[in-house]
Amino acid sequence: MSDKVLIITGDGGESYETLYAKHRFEEAGIIPEIAAPSKRVLNLVLHDFEPGWDTYVERQGYGADSQLTFNEVVVDDYIAVMLIGGRAPEYLRNDPKVLEIVREFHAKEKWIYSICHGIQILATAGLLDDSSITCYEHCRPEAEAAGGSWSKDEAVIDGRIITAQTWLSHPDFYRLIFKHL
16 A cells, blocks of 8 residues: 555645645655545635735635545554645634544554644644644643743754644655654
């Protein structure tokens, strides 16, 4: 069986983060599979930073097909899980199956990758206690409240968890991922 990475996202997931992950893993000969609440083309978004705005702006992004639902995920089929940012983690963190999947990856000492708002899922799953992490700066209070120690670095590794701030962190994030994968 080939190495596979599970990508967790849904509507409102960051388009660039999703497609970059998919393509980067494919380029490395690893099969990415996208899991979402349902199998269909997902409505992904682009978050960007515009002068004069106090926060990011959101635009419609490229879509991506999800290959399986959360209920179809078999953790043993994957070497790692990627938690995509955007708005998707805001509601996915309330899905008991998503939390179960991420906790199982952690319990089996498999790699967990989280970028941007993906940290919301790790925080809700209770996996940030005494860990060094990074994430989008506006998720920092939530990550710290869940026990994480926030770093201003673009990407951070702590045990089997690698975190990144935003899509601007891709070079540092994927350098860490492929160094340790």
